[in-house]
């Protein structure tokens with residue numbers, strides 16, 4: 380499955396409409412609201428470090444893990460440019476090999492868990508996170524909602540024609556498996572020609588209750604669920620669901 384290979388090098392370009400400052404502020408607000416002392420953070424599926432780097436700049440001791448070496452190479456390059464040091468590890472979070480315990484906070488932002496297609500793998504990540512957290516440590520993550528993946532992205536095609544990048548993004552949602560296949564074709568400008576490359580991504584749509592039940596199975600008994608960068612409960616229209624759990 381080809382995911383986040385060549386795409387890694389244009390990811391930041393295509394995410395330029397995402398307000399990562401707002402994302403960092405929201406996570407800090409959650410931490411404050413939960414009254415947890417957070418100094419160290421483990422970030423799962425950190426990608427090109429769009430949250431990792433701002434948190435590192437704010438003096439958090441943050442370490443990022445991602446399955447894509449190419450995404451991490453972009454993240455490392457950005458750290459060099461900004462003169463900051465962050466440790467990034469190339470790991471599959473379903474086979475987390477990390478033995479630093481008593482963590483204050485574990486994060487996973489922007490669809491990381493939608494890329495985990497099997498319940499048993501989500502469950503084992505939750506179990507590992509629980510083991511790694513300190514008592515009262517906080518686990519914060521978000522997913523694209525069932526509504527977003529099934530109705531909005533669903534069986535739709537998107538595209539954009541930019542100066543240097545053009546893409547076509549075709550989605551197929553399967554209601555039996557609750558999975559969306561995303562066929563992506565990119566054309567990037569290379570002097571006077573455009574180079575084409577393709578990737579297929581699979582994301583799973585989870586209902587909020589499915590996630591909450593798995594968190595409870597792990598042993599989390601303090602679980603909050605919020606909609607779209609607010610402290611309100613999710614509703615039918617919610618596109619991004621945030622989960623906040625304390626050990």
Ligand SMILES: C[S@@+](CC[C@H](N)C(=O)[O-])C[C@H]1O[C@@H](n2cnc3c(N)ncnc32)[C@H](O)[C@@H]1O
Nearest residue numbers: 424425426429445446447450471472488489494
């Ligand atoms: C949409 S990107 C989000 C990246 C970053 N969190 C952000 O907010 O920009 C999803 C990321 O999940 C990573 N990912 C997918 N499956 C993974 C797995 N099993 N283990 C670790 N990372 C994974 C991908 O490589 C990709 O970097």
